[in-house]
Amino acid sequence: MFAIFQTIAASLGYVNLSATIKSRVYTILASLGDFYLLYVAYRFYRNGFPVRGTLFILAFLVIAYFCYLNIVYYFTDQKAKYDVSPKIEETLHIESKDPLSEEEQAVASAGLGFVQTNGIFDKEQEFLPARLDISKKERANIQEVAQALIDVGFVTANYAGLTDKQIAKQSQKRDEAIYKLVRPVALPYFELVHEKDKFVIYGGLNQMRSAQLATVKTIGLLAADAALEKYDVYLATTLLTDGPSKKATRQGVDEFARPYGIDVKFAYHKKGTPALKINPQDEKREHEVKLSQEALVGSGNEASQDEVKKIADEQTDDEMDKNSNQEEQMKKQSHLRRRDRHKR
DSSP: OHHHHHHHHHHHTTSOOOHHHHHHHHHHHHHHHHHHHHHHHHHHHHTTOHHHHHHHHHHHHHHHHHHHHHHHHHHOSSOOTTOOHHHHHHHHTOOOOOSSOHHHHHHHTTTOSOOOOSSOOOTTOOEEEEEEEOOHHHHHHHHHHHHHHHHTTSSOOSGGGOOHHHHHHHHHHHTSOEESSOSOEEOSEEEEEEETTEEEEEEESSSSSEEEEEEEEEETTEEHHHHHHHEEEEEEEEEEEEOOEEEEETTEEEEEOOOEEEEEEEEEEETTSOOOOSSHHHHHHHHHHHHHHHHHHHHHHHHHHHHHHHHHHHHHHHHHHHHHHHHHHHHHHHHHHHHHHHHO
C-alpha cells in the first residue's frame, strides 16, 4: 500500500503542476494512507496484539490531525481550529515559512527583478523611458506576437497557476488586479529602425517573424528627433506587459480582457564626448588614472604655492635687513659729521 503511494508521489515530480495542486494531491494520499493504518490496527486487535493495535491507532489519530490541518489550509480559506503548529515551531525553534505558495510569491513580486536587455550594460548605466505612439494595426501586431510567444512556450500566461480564490485573496491584499502575465517579459527579438522621419520599433519571435509594434514619440523628456540630435540612443529592452487580468469583486472574481502592450527603455551616450570603449573596465581604469593624475597635479600646485610663499617671505626678510643696515649706516655718517663739526 505504502509502495503504491510512494510511486504516485514520485510520479508527480515529473509532472509540471503548481505547488498548491501538488500539496492537495499529497494531502489526499496521506489521508488514504492514514486509514490504512486503522485497518492494520484492526488486524492487530483481531490477532491478539492489543498493544501494537493501540500504537497504530495513536499514530492514526496524530496523522489524521495533521491531514485535517492540510485540508483546511489547502482546500478552504478558513483557519483551522486547535492549530498547534505555532507552539511546535516555538518549542523546536523552527522558522515558519511564508504561507504564500510559490505562485503567490511570484505574483507578489511581479514586475521586480532582472529584466533582459539587448546586450550587457554597466550597473551605473542609466536608461531613458519612452512614450510610444501605437496605431490599431500595431496594437493588433502586439496581440499576435504575444499569442505566438504563448503558443511556443516562451511566455507563460496563466495567472501563475492560482485559483480564483487565491487570486481574490491576493487582489484584496494588494488592492489591485492580478495579471494573466505575471511578470513583464522581454521579447526575444526587438529592433529600432529609422524610417523616413520617424523611429519604429519592430519585435517578434525572431527577425524573420517580426512585425511593426510602435513608433517612438518621445525619449526621456525630449521629442525623439531632438533626443537623437543630442544623444546616441540605443534600444536596450522591449517588454511585453499588461494583458488580461482578474480582480476581486463583491460577487467573486471578474476577468477583464485588456490587450497586451509593450514598454521600452533606451540606453544613451551624449554626442561630442569620447567614444565608448568595447571593454567598460578600460574606461574605469582610465578614469581612475585621470583622477590620480589630477590629485598629483593638485598636490604639486599646493607645493609650488608654498615654495613661492617661502621665497617671498625670504625676500621680505632680506629687504628688511638691507633697510635696517642702511639706516645704521646713515646714523653712523650723521654721528661722524656732528663730531667733526664739534672739533672745528
